[in-house]
Amino acid sequence: MAEAFRIGLLGHGTVGGAFETLLTERCEQIAAITGLRPEISGVLTRSRGDFEEILGGCDLIVELMGGLDPARDYVLRAIAAGRHVVTANKQLLSHHGEELWGAAREHGVQLRFEASVAGVVPVIRVLQESLAGARIDRIHGIVNGTTNYILSEMASRGCSYADALADAQRLGYAEADPTEDVNGRDAAAKMAILARLAFDTPVHIDQVTYEGIELITADDMQYAEDLGLGLKLIGTAERIDGKLAVRVHPAFLYSGHPLASVHGPFNAVTVESEAITEITMSGPGAGGPQTASAVLGDVISAMIPPASTPETTQALQIVDDVESAFYLHMEVEDRPGVLAEVAALLGAEGASIKSVVQQGLGERARLVMVVHPLLESRFFEAVARIGSLDFLRSPPRAIRVIDEEFV
Amino acid sequence: MAEAFRIGLLGHGTVGGAFETLLTERCEQIAAITGLRPEISGVLTRSRGDFEEILGGCDLIVELMGGLDPARDYVLRAIAAGRHVVTANKQLLSHHGEELWGAAREHGVQLRFEASVAGVVPVIRVLQESLAGARIDRIHGIVNGTTNYILSEMASRGCSYADALADAQRLGYAEADPTEDVNGRDAAAKMAILARLAFDTPVHIDQVTYEGIELITADDMQYAEDLGLGLKLIGTAERIDGKLAVRVHPAFLYSGHPLASVHGPFNAVTVESEAITEITMSGPGAGGPQTASAVLGDVISAMIPPASTPETTQALQIVDDVESAFYLHMEVEDRPGVLAEVAALLGAEGASIKSVVQQGLGERARLVMVVHPLLESRFFEAVARIGSLDFLRSPPRAIRVIDEEFV
Numbered sequence: 001m002a003e004a005f006r007i008g009l010l011g012h013g014t015v016g017g018a019f020e021t022l023l024t025e026r027c028e029q030i031a032a033i034t035g036l037r038p039e040i041s042g043v044l045t046r047s048r049g050d051f052e053e054i055l056g057g058c059d060l061i062v063e064l065m066g067g068l069d070p071a072r073d074y075v076l077r078a079i080a081a082g083r084h085v086v087t088a089n090k091q092l093l094s095h096h097g098e099e100l101w102g103a104a105r106e107h108g109v110q111l112r113f114e115a116s117v118a119g120v121v122p123v124i125r126v127l128q129e130s131l132a133g134a135r136i137d138r139i140h141g142i143v144n145g146t147t148n149y150i151l152s153e154m155a156s157r158g159c160s161y162a163d164a165l166a167d168a169q170r171l172g173y174a175e176a177d178p179t180e181d182v183n184g185r186d187a188a189a190k191m192a193i194l195a196r197l198a199f200d201t202p203v204h205i206d207q208v209t210y211e212g213i214e215l216i217t218a219d220d221m222q223y224a225e226d227l228g229l230g231l232k233l234i235g236t237a238e239r240i241d242g243k244l245a246v247r248v249h250p251a252f253l254y255s256g257h258p259l260a261s262v263h264g265p266f267n268a269v270t271v272e273s274e275a276i277t278e279i280t281m282s283g284p285g286a287g288g289p290q291t292a293s294a295v296l297g298d299v300i301s302a303m304i305p306p307a308s309t310p311e312t313t314q315a316l317q318i319v320d321d322v323e324s325a326f327y328l329h330m331e332v333e334d335r336p337g338v339l340a341e342v343a344a345l346l347g348a349e350g351a352s353i354k355s356v357v358q359q360g361l362g363e364r365a366r367l368v369m370v371v372h373p374l375l376e377s378r379f380f381e382a383v384a385r386i387g388s389l390d391f392l393r394s395p396p397r398a399i400r401v402i403d404e405e406f407v
Numbered sequence: 408m409a410e411a412f413r414i415g416l417l418g419h420g421t422v423g424g425a426f427e428t429l430l431t432e433r434c435e436q437i438a439a440i441t442g443l444r445p446e447i448s449g450v451l452t453r454s455r456g457d458f459e460e461i462l463g464g465c466d467l468i469v470e471l472m473g474g475l476d477p478a479r480d481y482v483l484r485a486i487a488a489g490r491h492v493v494t495a496n497k498q499l500l501s502h503h504g505e506e507l508w509g510a511a512r513e514h515g516v517q518l519r520f521e522a523s524v525a526g527v528v529p530v531i532r533v534l535q536e537s538l539a540g541a542r543i544d545r546i547h548g549i550v551n552g553t554t555n556y557i558l559s560e561m562a563s564r565g566c567s568y569a570d571a572l573a574d575a576q577r578l579g580y581a582e583a584d585p586t587e588d589v590n591g592r593d594a595a596a597k598m599a600i601l602a603r604l605a606f607d608t609p610v611h612i613d614q615v616t617y618e619g620i621e622l623i624t625a626d627d628m629q630y631a632e633d634l635g636l637g638l639k640l641i642g643t644a645e646r647i648d649g650k651l652a653v654r655v656h657p658a659f660l661y662s663g664h665p666l667a668s669v670h671g672p673f674n675a676v677t678v679e680s681e682a683i684t685e686i687t688m689s690g691p692g693a694g695g696p697q698t699a700s701a702v703l704g705d706v707i708s709a710m711i712p713p714a715s716t717p718e719t720t721q722a723l724q725i726v727d728d729v730e731s732a733f734y735l736h737m738e739v740e741d742r743p744g745v746l747a748e749v750a751a752l753l754g755a756e757g758a759s760i761k762s763v764v765q766q767g768l769g770e771r772a773r774l775v776m777v778v779h780p781l782l783e784s785r786f787f788e789a790v791a792r793i794g795s796l797d798f799l800r801s802p803p804r805a806i807r808v809i810d811e812e813f814v
Contacts, residue, residue: 025542026542114537125536279527280687280689281688289681294537
C-alpha cells in the first residue's frame with residue numbers, strides 16, 4: 001500500500017465537492033503515477049473545520065474558498081508552514097500575487113494556480129513551462145465564459161443583451177449577481193495573471209484597463225455578421241515599444257482568427273511569439289468537474305517534482321493608451337454634410353476611415369464606419385467631439401476591431 | 408556568472424540550426440529562470456563531431472538527427488551515461504518508446520519529446536502533466552501539416568490533389584518525397600505516441616491503422632462543402648469497450664467541430680474526457696524555429712525539475728475494427744433499380760442510410776450517401792459487394808464522417 005499524501009481542502013462548494021469526487025475516482029491511477037495515495041485529510045468550510053488543525057495534518061493545501069479574506073492569510077500561513085498550495089483564486093493572485101509567489105520562493109514550496117484562469121485550459125502551465133524560454137509578444141484571450149455565452153447567444157439568436165443574460169442565469173452560466181463578469185473585471189483579474197507570467201512583470205488587477213459588454217446591442221451583432229466579423233470580450237496583454245499594455249474590452253474579430261470560432265461558455269487563449277508563431281488553447285472555462293480537473297493536475301504535479309514561479313527579471317512599464325482599429329456606430333439626422341463633419345473631426349485626430357456604410361431610416365440615418373488603427377486617446381477625443389454635434393440622435397458607440405486582414 | 412549547462416547537439420539541420428540560434432538569443436532569460444547558463448558544448452553531424460566526446464562533455468543531449476539508426480543507439484548510450492535527453496524523433500519513439508522510457512526510468516534521467524508530435528503545440532506536456540490524473544476517452548488530432556495544407560488548398564481553391572501537392576512542395580510544406588506524409592504513416596507515428604501517453608498502454612506504430620489522402624478528389628471537397636462539412640486527415644485514439652483503437656484516415660468533420668477551423672500547415676489536438684469535457688490545442692506543426700521552441704521548452708524543464716514517463720499501469724487491448732459513419736460516393740449507370748440494389752447490399756450488412764443525393768449526368772448518375780455508424784468491417788464488406796455490381800462505372804469511394812450532430 002502506497003504512503004498517503006494528505007490534502008487539506010479549504011472550501012467545499014461546487015468545485016471543492018467536484019474535487020473530492022474526482023480525487024476519489026482517480027486515486028488508484030494517481031497512486032500508480034506518483035507512488036503516493038492522495039486523500040482529503042481535512043475540510044474547512046464556514047461551518048466546520050479548524051484551519052490550524054487541518055494545516056498541521058496535511059502535506060498540501062487546496063484553496064477553493066475564493067475572495068481575498070481570509071484566503072490570503074490562510075495561503076500565507078500554509079506557505080510559511082512549508083506546505084505546497086494549489087489555488088483557483090484569481091482575485092487573490094491578481095491582488096497579492098507577488099507577495100504569495102515571493103513567500104513560496106522563500107519557503108521553497110510550490111504555489112500552483114492552473115484553475116485560476118480559463119478553467120481546465122492549461123494556459124498557466126504552458127506559459128510557465130513550455131514557453132519558459134519564449135519571448136512572448138502578445139496574448140489574446142476569451143477568459144470569461146459568461147460573457148462569451150451571452151455574446152454567442154446574441155449572435156446566433158439575434159436576441160438582446162438582457163434576454164441573453166437572463167438565459168445565461170437560468171442555465172447556470174451566469175450568477176445571480178453577474179456584475180464582475182459582464183463589466184470585464186473578472187476577465188481583468190485573469191489577464192493580470194497571464195500578463196505577469198508571459199511578460200515577467202508584476203501586474204496588479206488595478207493596472208488592467210477593462211470595459212464590459214453591457215452596452216452591446218443586437219444591432220452591433222448584426223453589423224458584425226454583415227462585415228464577416230465575430231464580436232467577443234477579448235483580454236489582451238501585449239508588448240508595445242518596450243512597455244506592456246493589458247486590457248479587456250469587446251472587440252470584433254475577423255472570421256479566420258483562432259478565437260472567432262470559440263463559442264458558448266468556452267474559454268480560449270492565443271499566445272503569439274515570433275519563434276512559435278502562435279499557439280491557441282481552448283476548453284471549458286468553468287464548471288465543477290472541469291475546474292476540479294485543473295486543480296487535480298496541479299496537485300499531481302506538486303506530488304512529483306518541484307517548480308516555482310521565479311522572481312520577475314524585468315519590469316516592463318505598463319501603459320494604457322495603445323493603438324486600435326475601431327468600429328463606430330452613429331444614429332444621425334439624415335441631412336447633407338453629416339458624413340463630412342464626422343470625417344473632419346476624425347481626421348483632425350489622425351483617424352483614417354477604412355470603410356463606411358450609411359443607411360437611410362426616414363428622417364434619420366445610421367452611419368457605421370471602421371477606422372484604421374490609431375492611438376485610443378486620440379480616437380476617443382474625436383468621438384467626444386462627434387458626440388456633441390447637434391445632428392447626433394444618440395451617443396456614438398465605438399467597439400475595437402482586432403483584424404490585421406480586415407483593417 | 409551563472410554556472411554552465413552543457414548541451415550536446417546531435418544533428419544540425421533546419422531544426423538543429425534554429426535551436427542553436429534560439430538558445431543564443433534566449434540565453435540570458437534562461438539563466439535568470441534556471442540559475443544555469445545553457446551552451447552548446449558539442450555538435451554531431453555526418454561530417455563532424457565524435458559522439459563519445461560530446462557525451463562526455465555535456466549535461467544533456469538534444470537529438471535532432473531523426474530516423475532509427477544511429478539515433479536509438481545514441482539515445483540509449485546517453486541515458487545509460489546518466490544524461491537527460493530531449494528528442495524530436497517520432498519514428499524513434501513510435502518504434503522503440505517503451506525501451507527508451509524504460510531505460511530513462513532505470514537510470515533516473517529525463518527523456519522529453521514535446522517536439523516529436525505537433526511541433527510547438529504543447530500536447531505532450533499537457534497529457535503527461537495537466538491531464539496526468541484524467542481518464543481520457545478520446546483524442547482527435549490533425550498531426551500532419553503537409554496533408555492539412557494540401558486539403559486546405561483543395562477546399563479553398565477547388566484544385567486537384569496533385570496541384571495542391573505540387574504547391575505544397577514549392578512552398579516547403581511538403582518534402583521532395585512526401586510519401587510518409589500523404590499516406591498517413593507520419594501521422595500514425597505521432598498518434599502512437601499520443602495514444603501511449605493518454606491511455607497508459609504501449610502502442611507501436613505497426614499497431615496503428617492508417618490511410619492517406621492520395622485518393623481524395625476535388626469532387627469530395629465539393630460535396631463536403633455542400634454538406635457543410637470539412638475534410639481533414641484525422642488521427643483518432645479512443646477507448647472502446649475497454650479496448651483501444653488508434654487510427655489515421657481522412658474524415659469529414661461538421662463545421663462546429665474544434666478541428667474543422669484548423670487550416671493550412673497548422674496542427675491541432677482535441678482531448679476528450681468526461682470530467683474535462685474537451686481541450687483543444689493548436690499551432691504550427693512544423694518549421695525550424697517553432698520546433699526548436701518546443702525543444703527549448705523541454706531543455707529548460709530538464710534544467711529545473713525531474714520528471715519521468717511512468718511505466719504503463721494498464722495495457723488496453725488494441726483493436727482495429729471500430730464503428731464509423733461513412734460517406735459513400737458512386738458513379739453508376741442511370742437506370743432503374745440501382746439505388747435499391749445498393750441499399751439492399753448495405754442493409755444486408757446492417758448499414759442504415761442517413762441521406763442520399765442522386766444526380767443524373769446523361770447516361771451516368773452520381774450517387775452519394777451518408778450512412779449511420781456501423782462496424783467498419785461490415786461496411787467495407789458491403790462496399791466490396793457494391794464494387795462488383797455491373798452498373799458501377801468506377802470503384803465506390805468511402806470516407807469516414809466524424810459528426811455526432813450530423814449523422
